[in-house]
Amino acid sequence: MVKKILGELHEFKLPSILTPLCMIGEVICEMIIPVLMGRIVDLGINGADMNYIIRVGLMMIVVAILGLLAGIGGAFYGSRASTGLARNLRKRMFDNIQTFSFANIDKFSSSGLVTRLTTDVTNIQNAYMMILRMAMRAPASMIIALVMSFIICPRLALVYLVAVICLGAFIIFIMSKATKYFREVFEKYDRLNESVQENVSAIRVVKAYVREEYENSKFKTAALNIYEMFVRAEKVVTLNGPVMTATVYACILLISWMGAHMIVSNELTTGAMMSLLTYCMNILMSLMMLSMIFVMVTMSSASAKRIAEVIDEETSISNPDQPVMEVKDGSIRFDHVDFAYNTESEEPVLKDINLEIKSGETIGIIGGTGSAKSSLVNLISRLYDVEKGSVSVGGIDVRKYDMEVLRNQVSVVLQKNVLFSGTIYENLRWGDKEATDEEVRRACALACADEFIEKMPEGYDTFIEQGGTNVSGGQRQRLCIARALLKKPKILILDDSTSAVDTATDAKIRKAFAEEIPNTTKLIIAQRISSVQDCDRIIVMDDGKVDGFGTHEELLANNTIYREVYESQVGSSGDADFDEGGDN
Known part of the structure; x- marks a missing residue:
């Protein structure tokens, strides 16, 4: 010592x-x-x-x-x-x-x-x-x-x-x-x-x-x-x-x-x-x-x-000896994945997950609190390693990639949106430190952040306090989305990242994604079914397992949990929370 x-x-x-x-x-x-x-x-x-x-x-x-x-x-x-x-x-x-x-x-x-x-x-x-x-x-x-x-x-x-x-x-x-x-x-x-x-x-x-x-x-x-x-x-x-x-x-x-x-x-x-x-x-x-x-x-x-x-202390996640230095595309595959935060836990958080997602697809992920939605997406950018099975991106196990290369191609907007002290420009360039002013503004337009930034007295030079305390929750979320977009990723993960924005803005953001970044695989975790019903396919999570995976229409017809929650939210003018749904 x-x-x-x-x-x-x-x-x-x-x-x-x-x-x-x-x-x-x-x-x-x-x-x-x-x-x-x-x-x-x-x-x-x-x-x-x-x-x-x-x-x-x-x-x-x-x-x-x-x-x-x-x-x-x-x-x-x-x-x-x-x-x-x-x-x-x-x-x-x-x-x-x-x-x-x-x-x-x-x-x-x-x-x-x-x-x-x-x-x-x-x-x-x-x-x-x-x-x-x-x-x-x-x-x-x-x-x-x-x-x-x-x-x-x-x-x-x-x-x-x-x-x-x-x-x-x-x-x-x-x-x-x-x-x-x-x-x-x-x-x-x-x-x-x-x-x-x-x-x-x-x-x-x-x-x-x-x-x-x-x-x-x-x-x-x-x-x-x-x-x-x-x-x-x-x-x-x-x-x-x-x-x-x-x-x-x-x-x-x-x-x-x-x-x-x-x-x-x-x-x-x-x-x-x-x-x-x-x-x-x-x-x-x-x-x-x-x-x-x-x-x-x-x-x-x-x-x-x-x-x-x-x-x-040695990191539990490290680069392989000869890492892969290029991510081919945004395709994702979960092959019999089990995962637990604590290796001594009796029950894994995720249990036997099998999923195949094509590059460029928009995938919704929905489920009650504690259903392991965030745990699922955290494995894609290798923030954690699986206990059993494998997670592949671009056809290659994520454990074979150089971690910096992988994470540069997988942008994650987490539930807790964090901004750092500095100007809006400085915060957004965390996504790409070489980004031009035009690229920053373009990313903000896609995230519907430009509308409130331009109303600020100093615009993109407005100083953000530590933690983003001088902007609202919805504004903070949109800035974080814009920051993630600047990385020009092959996979974009939004972990309940539009929960603080109104339904109309949420729809604008989803439309911009569909039109402007069609080749990027988009995973959208949400509580509102209205946020995911237009996705190519939707994953329904329940107690660490995939309870359903299909289109909005398929799930309405075949998945009890999804149908009950949809009906409860439609009955509440579409504003009900997922956890207010049926027994799940």
């Missing part, structure tokens, strides 16, 4: 090497100063030698400046290395997430991935900065201070050694207790982010149903869980402070008492005593730093594991 994380340093390896070298240089300078101070006291002040005091004082200034420069260098290179590692980790994770199939994303959840890209990476960044600086400085400072103390007075230095051993054991005990809490807290972060993401994305629904109080309560509960978990961990970790302080003062008192007796008996000089007290503070402060490092490393170890999981 550590190797995986550090493997993302790349161009920041040199700053990672220079940082500890600078810190060691700073420590050496700090350790020299107490020795020089002792000499000033013993030889300069006691010997009344002003020239010696000045010479050693100047040496102290030079050493202090060198130490300051080394410290600045350590801070600069450490910041560069840690922020660089964080940048590379985020990029590596994001790049890998882009390869994920829908199944991979379902495994982690979008809120979990956000937490890993933000909070977890920040923890690694802070921990790496601390390791590069404090993890080198603290041990080096402690070891050099101990060595210098033993050189000055071995008997008094034993006090430090005993204190270091006892405090080291105590720190390990504390960290072992706190570790389990830090590992659990990041799962709580996932739930908190999930609550925020859900609330913000559905803020209109929240306000429409006056559910602010409920959402506040839900967020408060998630935040409280994180608070309580951190409090438990901090209660354990804060024991470190008083124990450390008590040890520092105990060492100072003991050394002062023993040192005073040694000075009186001429076994120790006053300057040496001052140096020992300075080294005492250095040693114990180094232990304090090490305890902070242990806390940060404990927290970051859980984050490192979560980051490594995303980096190591």
